[in-house]
Amino acid sequence: MFDEDIDQTIILIVSSLLAMISFMAVAIPYLNRSEKKERYKNIVEKKRKALFEQAKERVIYKGEKETESVRKSLAFFFRIQQVFGALGEKVRDQMLQAGIRDPKAPFVYLIARGVIPIVFMLLATLVLNSGDKEIAPNKIFIIVLGIGAAGFFLPRIILKNHIIKRQQEINVTFPDALDMMLICVQGGIGLEQTIQRVGDEISEHAQTLAEELGILSAEMGMLNDRRGALQDFARRVGSGSAKSFATAMIQAEQYGTSVSQAMRVIADELRDQRMAAAEQKAASLPPKLTVPMILFFLPALFIVILAPAFLAAKAAGVGH
8 A cells, every 4th residue: 555655656746747847848939939039129129229319419419519628539539540440340340240239349359369368378387387397498488378379369269159150040041031021022011111020020030130130120210321221231240141132232222123133032042052051061071070980980890890800719729
């Protein structure tokens, strides 16, 4: 009787755990979708508010006379921009391409590239000098210098990795988004409303592209400069698909050609590029598998084939 009660308790606990796991497996995807949707709405709304504040400031300060301090400040910032403008603009674009929209991010990135090598070099010097074994000074210098160079390039490598992953994600989902835009444009919806609607639709499945399209629709609506908004979109995303889309839309507006035809051509082209990239990865797979096969498969294969013969020969030798 006691054993039956224990068995029933165990069955009840296991059934409860399985039911909870099943519920979580069903509920978690919906929760993630709602979180992605909320994040997308927050980013677009934040961008709209920022553009509205910028427009309001331009209206407030338009026509006012500049004081002497304002002129000096503008001259100072102009000199800074002349010295660091190109580098700062490049870093800012890289931050946007990595999805980092904080205005302080470029400044933090540049500081990190200067501070991290110094910290790495100091730590390497302490570790090398605290060891029991003496190391030649020239070797210490080379090791510390190499670690410092690694620390200098580490933030750049991490940032570049984020940019590449983000652009790959956008390139995968962009052709399908263009097909949806094509349907909306052919249905008589304007380009701005089309981009906004497609961004809303894909926010649960392609969050990165949805955020960029939402920001693009906000800029097109608030700035009233479609060409500038498209150019900012291409610079902010940085991928070839975004640049092709922006160029085609600008040319369609400039020369009065069909927007739907341009979208159809771009979608087909991007889909062909996606297929070519997949074929290229598939073609590069056999050379990449050669080294792992030599290092891991062949030794195990030789052991399996030759070990019985070796053991049999050894046993025969011992018997004689």
